[in-house]
Amino acid sequence: MFSVPCGAPFLFGLIRPGCWLGSSLQDSDSIWEVIIAMIEKLKALLIEGEEQIAAANNEQELQMVRTALLGKQGSITEALKELPKLEASLRSEVGKEANRLKNLFTSQIESRREEIVLKASEISPEFDCTVPGIPPLAGSLHPITQMSYDLNDTFRSLGFEIFQESDITSELYGFDNLNFPPGHPARESMDTYWLAGHESGSGGERLCLRPHLTGASVRYMQSRKPPFRFVYPGRVYRNEATDARHERAFFQYEALVVDEDFKFSAGIVMIKSILSKVFGQDVAVRMRTGFFPFVEPGFEIDMKCLVCGGKGCSVCKHVGWIEIMPGGTPHPNVIKTAGLDPDKYTGFYVNIGLDRLVMMRYGVDDVRLFHSSDIRFLSQFC
Numbered sequence: 001m002f003s004v005p006c007g008a009p010f011l012f013g014l015i016r017p018g019c020w021l022g023s024s025l026q027d028s029d030s031i032w033e034v035i036i037a038m039i040e041k042l043k044a045l046l047i048e049g050e051e052q053i054a055a056a057n058n059e060q061e062l063q064m065v066r067t068a069l070l071g072k073q074g075s076i077t078e079a080l081k082e083l084p085k086l087e088a089s090l091r092s093e094v095g096k097e098a099n100r101l102k103n104l105f106t107s108q109i110e111s112r113r114e115e116i117v118l119k120a121s122e123i124s125p126e127f128d129c130t131v132p133g134i135p136p137l138a139g140s141l142h143p144i145t146q147m148s149y150d151l152n153d154t155f156r157s158l159g160f161e162i163f164q165e166s167d168i169t170s171e172l173y174g175f176d177n178l179n180f181p182p183g184h185p186a187r188e189s190m191d192t193y194w195l196a197g198h199e200s201g202s203g204g205e206r207l208c209l210r211p212h213l214t215g216a217s218v219r220y221m222q223s224r225k226p227p228f229r230f231v232y233p234g235r236v237y238r239n240e241a242t243d244a245r246h247e248r249a250f251f252q253y254e255a256l257v258v259d260e261d262f263k264f265s266a267g268i269v270m271i272k273s274i275l276s277k278v279f280g281q282d283v284a285v286r287m288r289t290g291f292f293p294f295v296e297p298g299f300e301i302d303m304k305c306l307v308c309g310g311k312g313c314s315v316c317k318h319v320g321w322i323e324i325m326p327g328g329t330p331h332p333n334v335i336k337t338a339g340l341d342p343d344k345y346t347g348f349y350v351n352i353g354l355d356r357l358v359m360m361r362y363g364v365d366d367v368r369l370f371h372s373s374d375i376r377f378l379s380q381f382c
């Protein structure tokens with residue numbers, strides 16, 4: 001049985017290079033040889049571990065070194081595999097050395113980690129702070145929304161109020177109040193999206209997605225006192241096939257003036273000034289008679305196609321002009337429904353097709369692009 005002399009210096013310094021136990025112990029029997037072999041291993045491990053810690057250049061490498069040295073299957077555990085062969089008191093002493101080595105490595109790894117973090121936060125001398133950075137991605141208004149806002153600004157400057165209401169309306173406000181006869185084809189499901197359960201019935205109880213904005217005008221007039229001067233932008237819905245000029249959902253922008261003495265010619269001047277404001281230039285327009293149940297007289301306003309300059313293209317159906325807005329004087333029946341005397345009040349409607357106006361503004365020949373949510377297309381208008 002071997003015992004360690006009292007006060008035997010099994011201290012950490014023993015396994016440091018140059019502070020070895022001493023050659024006298026190497027002459028002892030196999031137990032001492034086991035001890036010596038283990039301490040040799042720890043000594044070599046000290047040198048190797050310190051080198052590995054110092055060589056780690058980032059936190060990932062450092063973590064790998066930590067696992068290799070201190071993990072359950074790490075080098076220190078490996079070096080102590082012979083420990084169970086020793087007497088309890090010797091196991092304790094060698095175990096203390098191993099723990100000191102573990103603590104030393106833990107401390108060195110933490111110091112190295114702080115160095116790495118500090119170094120990572122330093123600005124490289126090669127960094128050129130005058131080079132422009134990468135700008136962050138930012139959203140922008142959809143070109144149709146932008147057009148709506150531009151029109152709002154224009155109409156506000158002319159003293160108009162901006163009015164908006166729900167996308168869901170009723171047959172009463174969508175058709176009855178606007179002088180649509182009972183059998184008008186626009187009421188049919190092939191043109192109008194009736195809400196589920198509202199395919200039959202009539203009047204205020206029968207709900208649909210608004211097929212146009214004009215119904216809002218009666219609601220506005222019924223709740224306010226004349227004279228009226230207001231606009232109402234919004235999305236409308238038609239159950240129809242899509243092509244380069246048509247979408248199932250699109251945007252309108254309607255304006256209405258109602259007063260005791262409103263000249264039709266004033267409305268025309270208003271239209272020309274709006275188009276000039278939108279396009280930043282005088283725009284050639286022409287008027288044709290047109291029929292709409294809620295106006296009398298009614299007309300169609302065409303503007304010269306800005307995509308082709310009037311030569312003809314797919315947007316203008318190769319005629320050089322594009323229908324941009326219908327309009328007219330509110331029909332006496334509509335004025336009556338609004339609660340006014342049609343002999344006393346008259347006015348002027350225009351209904352601007354926002355999508356087509358935006359197509360003209362930017363020279364785009366397919367309305368479906370604006371509803372495609374394609375960022376590559378939309379980012380051109382930022």
Ligand SMILES: [Zn+2]
Nearest residue numbers: 305308313316
């Ligand atoms: Zn054209």
